[in-house]
Amino acid sequence: MRALGILDELARPLILLPVAVVDRILTPIQKHVGIDKMGYFFVLPNLLIFGIFVLFPMLLNFYYAMTGGTKLFPQDRPFVGLENFATLFDCDDFLSPNSCQEDLFWRGISNTIQFVVFQVSGIVLFSLVTALVLNRKIVARGFFRSVFFYPVLLSPVVVALIWKWVLQHEGVLNAIVEIFGGESKRWLLDTNWAMFWVVFVSVWALMGFYTLILLAGLQSIPPELYEASSIDGANHWQDFRFVTMPLLMPTMFVVLVLSLIRAVQMFDHIFVLTGGGPGTRTQLMVQYIYTTGFSNQIQLFGLSAAASMVLGISLLVLTLLQLRLGNQSSLA
Amino acid sequence: MRKVVAVFVVLSMLLAVAPAFSQDMVELRIRWYDDGNEGEVLRDLLDRFEADNPDISVEIDTVPYRAILENLPLDLAAGEGPDMARVTDLGGLAEYYLDMTPYLSDPGYWEDNFGPFLNWKRLPGDDSSIPGFMTQLTITGPFINRTLFEQAGIEVPSDMSDQVTWDEWAAASVAVAEALEIPYPMAMDRSGHRFAGPAISSGAMYFDDMGHPTVMDEGFRDMAERFVNWHLDGTMHPEMWPLSEGYAGANEEFANAELVFYMSGSWQVGQFSEQIGDAFDWQTVPNPCGPGGCTGMPGGAALVGIGATEHPEEVARVMEYLASQDVLGEFAARTLFIPAHAGLSATGVDFDTDLQLAKDSLGVFVGQVGTLEQTAFDLQAYAFNRALFDATRDRLTQAMVGELTLDEAIDRIQDDVDTALAEQG
Known part of the structure; x- marks a missing residue:
């Protein structure tokens, strides 16, 4: 007890000092502007960080998208207006990338749409099923919760390398296929299979995170509702359809929005696993932006910035659409 | 207490003057x-x-x-x-x-x-x-696994002729791979620079009369077609070009004796000396020939x-x-x-190795300097050659997987280079 008392005495000034400093600064400000406007001062530090690291780069990116040449500094770059956007959208047939001036950009868009549709659907579906299973009283529930979450802790590079070794021609998957009498296959070289595997690997790597969110949503549903539905004679499916899903819907929208944003921004897993190949079959928009702006000898920052603006605006529209749908469904 | 204060003051003074001592x-x-x-x-x-x-x-x-x-x-x-x-x-x-x-x-x-x-x-x-x-x-050029040729009972083409064509090397490498069930007959570094030597040997000019870079000639097309087809029929390592981004090499496959013929360059000699040593007989052979010469790239x-x-x-x-x-x-x-x-x-340099294979290999590369075509030197000296090399690498890869026809790929290479140079000013 005595020791705790000493610690308390030592810690007290350490805690009180910052309080005293903040008090010295904020009290005169409050006296000057009034208590109603003090909220602005509290959010100011956060806004400053947001402004410097998010808003300013966005504005700078907007400016870069309107400039040409290969110089790095904005003041050295000639203003070209919407020319970069015109280059990106110069296309005879948007469904045929080969007819577009920037064919790789349109291949990136086409691949990104396919990837997002399948990956987000996969994430939502498998996370939901897993969360429902892990929410039941099964044997070793804690162990299984850890197992499903474990891939989230792995670096994307590690995940991609592990799966590269599994999927390579002399890899584990082909060994298993051959044991069962099948023929080995170059899984990542096949243009049809490559997209399947990048979706599969990213779902495997990320679903643990979304499972955890859905699990938290499931656990927040009051058990009394299930008791009531049971008294009313509802079966498991009706429980799920009329109790679980409506109450889980807000959490589902969070998962949908987060996984969608992550899917559109996907780069690391795919870059290591397939390099965007075979050819450009799994090259998404983000890789196009990276290659155009940084990887080539003559770095086209303007075109890259314009493409990233298209990506950002698409993402914004999709997210707003989802939020609108989410609000409508919750009102209904 | 006084002693503590004194020590503190002395340390502070020392720290203050330390940068002055290190300023020089x-x-x-x-x-x-x-x-x-x-x-x-x-x-x-x-x-x-x-x-x-x-x-x-x-x-x-x-x-x-x-x-x-x-x-x-x-x-x-x-x-x-x-x-x-x-x-x-x-x-x-x-x-x-x-x-x-x-x-x-x-x-x-x-x-x-x-x-x-x-x-x-x-x-x-x-x-x-x-x-x-x-x-x-550095000089680009091919390495072969001579031991595999001996085990397969197939003659090394360069033992029989000073001027072996790419097709002859491809046929011999495929024969060795098939005889010994080796997974990869040939591989080339995933690099437009590495491709340039064979292309020039096939007659590619790389520059037009005005000195502007171009790939629109029969020599380039000839080698590009051959190269794409080799990927489609399994002569070339089928995954290295289509499934990579940027540069990729086949060092591991060659060091593990899974590859018969590897088009790379002289910088690999040190690495192979350490990785392979004399585990098998690896050897540098002169660059294969075509109508444009027998050149690699400097x-x-x-x-x-x-x-x-x-x-x-x-x-x-x-x-x-x-x-x-x-x-x-x-x-x-x-x-x-x-x-x-x-x-x-x-x-001359007395290379610091007891490995005769490495010395022989370096000897072949040094000997290749005299066989390099002027176009190869011009291309190496061209400041924006990487724009050309990168476009070649990426567009030919698209042709290999069927995203572009060969002619479309060559047109795209030219467009990419022209666009990049226009932006560069």
Whole structure:
């Protein structure tokens, strides 16, 4: 007890000092502007960080998208207006990338749409099923919760390398296929299979995170509702359809929005696993932006910035659409 | 208590004056990448330099090769680069180099010994600056696993003729692979630079009459078609080009005896000496022939001073030491690199290896210098050659997987290069 008392005495000034400093600064400000406007001062530090690291780069990116040449500094770059956007959208047939001036950009868009549709659907579906299973009283529930979450802790590079070794021609998957009498296959070289595997690997790597969110949503549903539905004679499916899903819907929208944003921004897993190949079959928009702006000898920052603006605006529209749908469904 | 205060005061005073003592010491940084043991050798040489020059300390920042290609240009453009760097995009970064001429004690030595290669590091119109020196001259060319040929009972084509064509090598490599069930008959580094030698041998001109880069000729198309088809029929390593981004090599496959014929270059000799040793007989063979010659591509890496350095005199002192004939000779001998130095070419380098395979291999590469076509030298000296090489690599890959026809791929290469050069101004 005595020791705790000493610690308390030592810690007290350490805690009180910052309080005293903040008090010295904020009290005169409050006296000057009034208590109603003090909220602005509290959010100011956060806004400053947001402004410097998010808003300013966005504005700078907007400016870069309107400039040409290969110089790095904005003041050295000639203003070209919407020319970069015109280059990106110069296309005879948007469904045929080969007819577009920037064919790789349109291949990136086409691949990104396919990837997002399948990956987000996969994430939502498998996370939901897993969360429902892990929410039941099964044997070793804690162990299984850890197992499903474990891939989230792995670096994307590690995940991609592990799966590269599994999927390579002399890899584990082909060994298993051959044991069962099948023929080995170059899984990542096949243009049809490559997209399947990048979706599969990213779902495997990320679903643990979304499972955890859905699990938290499931656990927040009051058990009394299930008791009531049971008294009313509802079966498991009706429980799920009329109790679980409506109450889980807000959490589902969070998962949908987060996984969608992550899917559109996907780069690391795919870059290591397939390099965007075979050819450009799994090259998404983000890789196009990276290659155009940084990887080539003559770095086209303007075109890259314009493409990233298209990506950002698409993402914004999709997210707003989802939020609108989410609000409508919750009102209904 | 007084003693504690006294000690505190003395320590504070010492800390305050410490920077004054170290002010004479200049710290220089080199951005470096390794193919083999060269970083280790450089450190050893610099340790000796530092012992004789206590006013200069040199730090080596070893980074992946990709960082030299992608991050270094951005750092240099932002004025935040190192004092010196090892680069391979020799002409592309020329605007950032330090002209060391005013700081060198004997600029004539550099002109005499590095003269032919100084142009590779200069901007068009510049014929006098001295930005650095080549750490090695590289020649692209093929390695074969001779042991596999012997085990398969198939004659090595270059034993029978001085001028073996690409088709003859392909046929022989496929025969060996089939006889021994080796997974990969042939492989070529995923690089437009590596492809350029075979293309020039097939008659590719790479420049039009106005000196503008072009791939619109039969020679280029001929080799491109052959190369794409080899990927489709399994003659070439089927995954390396289609399933990679940027550069990729087949070192592991060759070292593991899974590959019969590997088109790469002289910088691999040191690595193969260590990785393979004499586990099997590996050998360099002369570049295959076509209607345009039997050429590989020259190339190499250079250590250059960076113009934004705050210590140009000290950079020049370090460079003079490293570029001196004795030191560069030792560097070449220990790294098994071919020196790009006239004096060393005249005297020869006694390569520091007991492995006869490595010595023979280096001998073949040195012998190849005389067979290189002028187009190959012109292309290497062209400042924006990487734009051409990168487009070749990426578009031919698309043709291999059926995203583009061969003609579309060649058109796209030309478009990509024209667009990039137009932006470059």
